[in-house]
Amino acid sequence: MIGFDYGTSNCAVGVMEHNKPKLLSLGDHGRYISSTLYAPSRDVIVNWLHKNLTLAEQKNFQQQRHRQLQKGQNALRELRLDGYPTELSFGQQALKDYLQEPDEGYYIKSPKSFLGASGLLPQQVELFEDIVAAMMSNVKTLTETALGRSVEQTVIGRPINFQGLRGEESNQQALTILTNAAKRVGFKDVEFQFEPVAAGFEYEASLSKETKVLVVDIGGGTTDCSMLLMGPKQAILSDRTNDLLSHSGERVGGNDFDIAFALKGIMPSFGLDSLLKSGKPMPSNSYWQAMAINNINHQTEFYSAANGRFLAQLIRDAEQPELLTRLLTVQQQKLSYRVVNAAEQSKIAITEQPQQQVDLSDIDAGLSVILDRDGFAKACKRELNSIANLMADAITQANCQPDVVFVTGGTAKSPVLNQFLQAQFNHVPIVIGDHFGSVTAGLTRWAKTIYA
Numbered sequence: 001m002i003g004f005d006y007g008t009s010n011c012a013v014g015v016m017e018h019n020k021p022k023l024l025s026l027g028d029h030g031r032y033i034s035s036t037l038y039a040p041s042r043d044v045i046v047n048w049l050h051k052n053l054t055l056a057e058q059k060n061f062q063q064q065r066h067r068q069l070q071k072g073q074n075a076l077r078e079l080r081l082d083g084y085p086t087e088l089s090f091g092q093q094a095l096k097d098y099l100q101e102p103d104e105g106y107y108i109k110s111p112k113s114f115l116g117a118s119g120l121l122p123q124q125v126e127l128f129e130d131i132v133a134a135m136m137s138n139v140k141t142l143t144e145t146a147l148g149r150s151v152e153q154t155v156i157g158r159p160i161n162f163q164g165l166r167g168e169e170s171n172q173q174a175l176t177i178l179t180n181a182a183k184r185v186g187f188k189d190v191e192f193q194f195e196p197v198a199a200g201f202e203y204e205a206s207l208s209k210e211t212k213v214l215v216v217d218i219g220g221g222t223t224d225c226s227m228l229l230m231g232p233k234q235a236i237l238s239d240r241t242n243d244l245l246s247h248s249g250e251r252v253g254g255n256d257f258d259i260a261f262a263l264k265g266i267m268p269s270f271g272l273d274s275l276l277k278s279g280k281p282m283p284s285n286s287y288w289q290a291m292a293i294n295n296i297n298h299q300t301e302f303y304s305a306a307n308g309r310f311l312a313q314l315i316r317d318a319e320q321p322e323l324l325t326r327l328l329t330v331q332q333q334k335l336s337y338r339v340v341n342a343a344e345q346s347k348i349a350i351t352e353q354p355q356q357q358v359d360l361s362d363i364d365a366g367l368s369v370i371l372d373r374d375g376f377a378k379a380c381k382r383e384l385n386s387i388a389n390l391m392a393d394a395i396t397q398a399n400c401q402p403d404v405v406f407v408t409g410g411t412a413k414s415p416v417l418n419q420f421l422q423a424q425f426n427h428v429p430i431v432i433g434d435h436f437g438s439v440t441a442g443l444t445r446w447a448k449t450i451y452a
Contacts, residue, residue, distance in 0.1 A: 001153040001451040002143060003198075003443030006136065006178065008110045008220030009254055009410055010436060011035055013143045014444030021202070021444035023437055026142040029091045032436055033142075035110050035220070037135055038094035040084050042106040042127070047072035048088045049134050049184075052141075057184060068126075090138045095341070103333045110255055111135070113221040113294040115177050116162030116170030124296075125177065133181035140185055153189040155447040156182065157198055157439050159222035160249025191450060195219060196226040197244065198442030199408045203433060204230040205445070212245070214402035216391060217439065218409035218417070221294065224249035225390045227398035238449050246397030252386045254344075254411040255294050257376075262343035263291045264379035265371045266358065270330070271314075271323035282318065286311060290330055293340050302331060326364050335363065346371040351413045377416045384420050391424060401428070408433040 003014040003021065010032040014021045023031045039045050046068045050061050062069060079086050089097050098107035111131045114120075120128070144150055156178060163170035175192065182190045196217040203213065210231035217224045227245040234243050263272070272287045289295075289302035301307060308331055315324040330339060342358050349356040355372035377384075395401060405425055411417055413435050421430055434441070 001447045002151050002155075003440055003445070003447045004136075004139070004154045004156045005195075005440040005443060006112065006132075006139075006156055007035055007439070008112045008222070009035055010220070011135065011139050012436065012440040013139060014437075014440045015147065016444055016448045021441040023440055024143060024146045026139065026146065029142070033091040033139065034095065035112065035135065036091060036094040036098075037108050037111070037131055038089045038097040039106045040079050040086060040104075041072075041075040043068070043072045043075040044079070044086060045072075045088065045106075045127075045130050045134055047076060049130055049137065052134075052137050053184065054186060057186075061184070065126075088134060088138075090135060099338060099341075102335050102338055107337060109337060110220055110294060112162075112174075113251075113255060114296060115174035117296060118163065118170065119297075120173070125173075129177050129181050129184075132177060133184050136181050136187075137185040140187070150186075152187060153447065153451050154182065154187050155191045155193050155198075155443045155450070157195040157443050158192045159195055159219065160224040160226075160247050161222065161251065163251055189451065191447075193443055193446050194224065194226060194247065195439045196224040196247075196249075197228065197240070198440075198446060199433060199438040200226060200228045200230060200406065201235075201442035201445050202438045203406045203431070204228075204235050207231050207235075210234070212398075212400060212403045214391065214394060214405045216387070216405060216407045216409075216412075216421075218253060218387065218407070218411045219439075220254040220410065222249055222251050222253050223387050223390055223409075225394040227394050227400070227402060245400070246394045248390045248393040248397065250386060250390055252383050252390075254409070256383050257380050257411055257414075258340050258344040258347060259291045259293065260379045260383060261347055261371065261376055262340045263287060265346075265375050266339055266343060266360070266369055267291065267327075269323065269360075269367065269369050270327040271318060271320065274323055275319045276314075276317050277319050278317070282324075283314070286314075286327065286331075290327065290336050291340055293336050299336065302336070303334065307331065322364075326367070329363055339363075343371070347376065347411075347414065350376060351415060373416055376414070377420075380416070384417070388420075388424055404428065405430045406433055407431070408435065408438040410435050 005012045012032050013024045026033050162174040196215040199217050200215040213228050213230050215226045225248045229243040267287045274282045289298040292298035311328045315321045318324045346356040350373050358369050360367040
């Protein structure tokens, strides 16, 4: 049995060892593998998945997806004739393969962000199920290699709400995709646990008395808050329903911070906030669409031929056409992920230093921008206020104040976020947990509780 954090930013796996959770090293990826996938063609994902399934599952899959498999075979044939690789890559290798040739192949980061999206067509649901299954298959293989045995039982983390728009309908859509993917790659028993609750379980192991804990899990795609009654007596229970005093969650997380930082910090060098020759402000819609890597519709619109023509017209109408030319380069070469990744790396860098220089000379010779903490705080004001509202909502629902606030998630490392949280809770202790490992460790503890 394992705890499996199929996260928006990273995936991690835990097992119980000497009655404590241990995060496994997943081959060359280490304990955390980035939630990214690169395929030389989108059509070959289904074929890679088919090849890596059990023989029994392969037969079922072939019957259900014969048409897509045939299409993938044609794509594989063309790739081989042209001398291109045919394998999928995951984690940091996927990012490297994308950055090598951004306008070739198919790259996806954080597919979990899309699973609850409204208006997905059946073929889109199938594609996301294939992507999730491929990533899970890769992680399962790495896990079984590390352990030297097969794994069939798992607890997978889930946010309170996958999507802010359709509530429970979105949640069920996402859970169905995750369950189908996990079962397809060989997990026989699949259970889910709320990510903030899992993070709370790990913190609970350190408590010596009953405590009201507000768990704030700032993940890559969502922020989730849970008010939990915790302590030694509660930790041994297999039914924690009465201890969960409240939940709140929204689709605002690390990815949104990265997007906001890219938009406000980098896009002005691409013409955002500049003027047209007429003196009117530059239309901002294409900039939003360019950076919205977690929104299928926005990305589709940005990379459309019609938008390419629109940007070409804007260049002719712009007071500073050289800036708009950079945005057209992003559109033509499919560089949205590259720009947002630059903002993400800068966000990480300014946790240790006040500012970071970003080299963008691959987009335009000599182009670089300086990003700093003050700019990050200003860019992410909306996201910070959303997190404050979620915390307040959880406290209101629970009808009590927390004894302690336990914060986890990668973005929790940010000094800007820490200062913001301290301002929200002047008289309540704030504990910063393992930024990435708390959820995985809690899921692992819960796996032992329900499967033992």
